[in-house]
Amino acid sequence: MLKLQNITYAYDQEPILKGVGFEVNEGEILGILGLSGSGKTTLLKIISGLLVPDEGEYLIENQPAFIKQKKSDKVVSELGVVFQQFNLFPHLTVLDNLVMPLRLRTKQPKSECIATAVELLDVLGLKDQIAKFPYQCSGGQQQRIAIARALVLNPKILLIDEPTSSLDKENTKKVEELLKSLHGRGLTLIIITHDLPFAQAMCQRVIELSEGKVVYDGLAASYFNA
Amino acid sequence: MEYWLEILPPIAQGFKTSLTVYLLTMALALPLGLVLGLLADMVKPARPIIGVFTWIIRGTPLLLQLYVTMYAIPLLIPMRMDRFFAGTLTFVINYAAYFAEIFRSGLAIIPLGQWQAGQVLGLKKHEIIFNIILPQMFRNTLLPLINEAITLVKDTSLLAAIAIGEMLRNAKEIVGKDLRVDALVIAGIFYLLFSFMVVSVGKRLEKTYLKQM
Numbered sequence: 001m002l003k004l005q006n007i008t009y010a011y012d013q014e015p016i017l018k019g020v021g022f023e024v025n026e027g028e029i030l031g032i033l034g035l036s037g038s039g040k041t042t043l044l045k046i047i048s049g050l051l052v053p054d055e056g057e058y059l060i061e062n063q064p065a066f067i068k069q070k071k072s073d074k075v076v077s078e079l080g081v082v083f084q085q086f087n088l089f090p091h092l093t094v095l096d097n098l099v100m101p102l103r104l105r106t107k108q109p110k111s112e113c114i115a116t117a118v119e120l121l122d123v124l125g126l127k128d129q130i131a132k133f134p135y136q137c138s139g140g141q142q143q144r145i146a147i148a149r150a151l152v153l154n155p156k157i158l159l160i161d162e163p164t165s166s167l168d169k170e171n172t173k174k175v176e177e178l179l180k181s182l183h184g185r186g187l188t189l190i191i192i193t194h195d196l197p198f199a200q201a202m203c204q205r206v207i208e209l210s211e212g213k214v215v216y217d218g219l220a221a222s223y224f225n226a
Numbered sequence: 227m228e229y230w231l232e233i234l235p236p237i238a239q240g241f242k243t244s245l246t247v248y249l250l251t252m253a254l255a256l257p258l259g260l261v262l263g264l265l266a267d268m269v270k271p272a273r274p275i276i277g278v279f280t281w282i283i284r285g286t287p288l289l290l291q292l293y294v295t296m297y298a299i300p301l302l303i304p305m306r307m308d309r310f311f312a313g314t315l316t317f318v319i320n321y322a323a324y325f326a327e328i329f330r331s332g333l334a335i336i337p338l339g340q341w342q343a344g345q346v347l348g349l350k351k352h353e354i355i356f357n358i359i360l361p362q363m364f365r366n367t368l369l370p371l372i373n374e375a376i377t378l379v380k381d382t383s384l385l386a387a388i389a390i391g392e393m394l395r396n397a398k399e400i401v402g403k404d405l406r407v408d409a410l411v412i413a414g415i416f417y418l419l420f421s422f423m424v425v426s427v428g429k430r431l432e433k434t435y436l437k438q439m
């Protein structure tokens with residue numbers, strides 16, 4: 001579905017990504033691992049179209065993801081993104097965090113958008129939170145709201161940055177179950193994490209980033225047994 | 227009591243003038259300040275120009291600015307300057323500079339992640355601005371804006387300096403003529419009621435918009 005080749009990116013002089021390449025296949029759970037500062041979030045920003053790579057090729061369904069330095073519509077329609085800090089909209093209720101983008105993007109009537117959003121929030125166990133504002137929700141709930149918002153436009157791939165970094169054991173387990181059930185419904189998952197036990201429990205395949213390069217790409221089982 | 231009824235009309239007349247300038251200033255300076263604040267935040271080349279503008283306006287007394295508009299400009303460009311026009315124009319420009327700074331800082335504290343969240347959802351730039359950025363900016367700036375709105379109530383008395391018959395000037399004239407201070411008391415009451423109204427509106431806005439923080 002996604003193919004990255006020889007991606008290079010520098011914020012300033014020093015490149016953070018130095019020729020990163022890998023593929024993402026339909027239906028898989030891919031983990032992107034690496035130490036803090038290894039460029040995982042930078043890579044997420046490139047995959048989600050927020051940053052344009054300096055060099056290299058990025059294809060989505062065999063189409064270029066960037067056309068003349070601008071991200072193609074495919075990037076948005078294919079990917080749902082959950083940020084490390086969630087970036088929920090603080091001025092909107094939980095429900096409106098989903099309804100606002102849904103309305104703007106689909107131009108459907110409000111009632112339909114609300115119905116879609118409520119249904120999704122219900123699936124994620126957030127039915128009782130819909131009238132709250134994000135700050136009134138717990139960290140685990142905010143995480144699930146962010147996942148719900150990423151899914152509201154029906155992406156094929158969910159790209160999620162450090163899903164367990166602010167969660168305790170119990171909530172980590174919950175996220176694991178949730179992501180697995182989403183995968184069961186046909187979603188492809190790209191999980192960025194430095195939580196190795198979590199990656200081991202979740203991922204089928206892993207990539208390790210180190211010093212701007214991919215130093216491992218293969219089965220999770222072999223990675224964790226090595 | 228009879229005396230009060232007698233002096234009330236000129237004071238009320240002055241109040242009307244003060245109120246008109248107040249309303250015109252708010253109605254024009256807010257949108258102007260918003261545009262300047264947005265430009266300063268989002269258009270890099272505009273930043274230094276707006277910076278110099280706000281520095282000059284905020285760095286000199288409003289009284290001086292009133293004199294400049296009323297007396298200095300007609301010396302440079304031969305024209306008849308209308309007092310009311312000069313007063314209102316100066317207030318609008320002065321308050322727009324303060325509002326621009328308030329809006330700019332209200333925008334600056336919105337995390338970049340808010341833009342990014344909008345972008346990955348496929349929203350267009352104007353959709354992000356109107357649905358994500360401006361509502362948050364509005365919340366961030368409400369309290370300082372209310373403060374300015376209260377200050378403006380009292381600043382309108384500076385209009386007297388360019389001989390506009392606003393409330394305080396009219397009251398002072400009555401005091402000078404009758405050698406009684408009642409007019410000042412009445413003017414004081416008007417100012418208090420006026421700022422009380424502004425504060426109440428501010429409280430209402432706070433209640434509606436600042437609860438979700």
Ligand SMILES: Nc1ncnc2c1ncn2[C@@H]1O[C@H](COP(=O)(O)OP(=O)(O)OP(=O)(O)O)[C@@H](O)[C@H]1O
Nearest residue numbers: 011012016034035036037038039040041042043194
């Ligand atoms: N906006 C930026 N401007 C300049 N440098 C940046 C910027 N964002 C990140 N960097 C640098 O790029 C490098 C990679 O950062 P990145 O956030 O991608 O790491 P990460 O792997 O996600 O780390 P973590 O696991 O701590 O989240 C770091 O050295 C960081 O300092």
Ligand SMILES: [Mg+2]
Nearest residue numbers: 040041084161
């Ligand atoms: Mg990161």
